[in-house]
Amino acid sequence: MQRLNWDALNTTLRACDHCPRLVAHRERVAHAKRRAYRDWDYWGKPVPGFGDPQARLVLIGLAPGAHGSNRTGRMFTGDASGNFLYAALHRAGLANQPTAQHADDGLQLRDVFITAICRCAPPDNQPTRAEQANCLPYLARELELLTRARVVVALGRIAFDGYVRLLREQGRVIPRVRFTHGAVYPLGDALPTLIGAYHPSQQNTQTGRLTVAMFDAVIGVARAHAERAPGAERR
16 A cells, blocks of 8 residues: 555656746756766656655755756766765665666665655756745655654755744644754654754865765764664664
């Protein structure tokens, strides 16, 4: 039954056209392509979440990269952000390989699921608040299906604020929280622990704002919280 629910959700998501600006941009990029990828058939549609449906750890990013996920059709796949992210998950024992080049490259995640606030590649990586709001129901449904989730790591301020906004719109009473890299916020027994982390964008990793050691530390803390949370026994 759960598999049917995932299939239904992803079928609906892939057909979404609620945001005209994003639809136009994702399709324009998919048609024009980048010269290095001129032989690719770009995905050019909303990108579903990816990973272990029994995951205890959920990572929430911002949006697909124009020539990354918008090209490959899989979260954080085919660009520098994904290279940084999946290498870290591999070091932590949460991925079977350190690279993510295309949707059929054999990558498998264990105990982690990756999703995003916005599912279409936005111009300049900046979805509007209304566009984020249009996508939040998809995230809400994924979180309903991720029944074993114990920790949410929000990658960047937009993901952090969007997730908190979703919880409050659902009527959840949560304490005051503020995005800070490495901050850990227990939100009560009924909700996953929330952890903030800088997004693994080139803007952050190439300037040294986010280092390998900093990101590994956050993933390590998140994994530890997931494994010791109530009901989070290792499978």
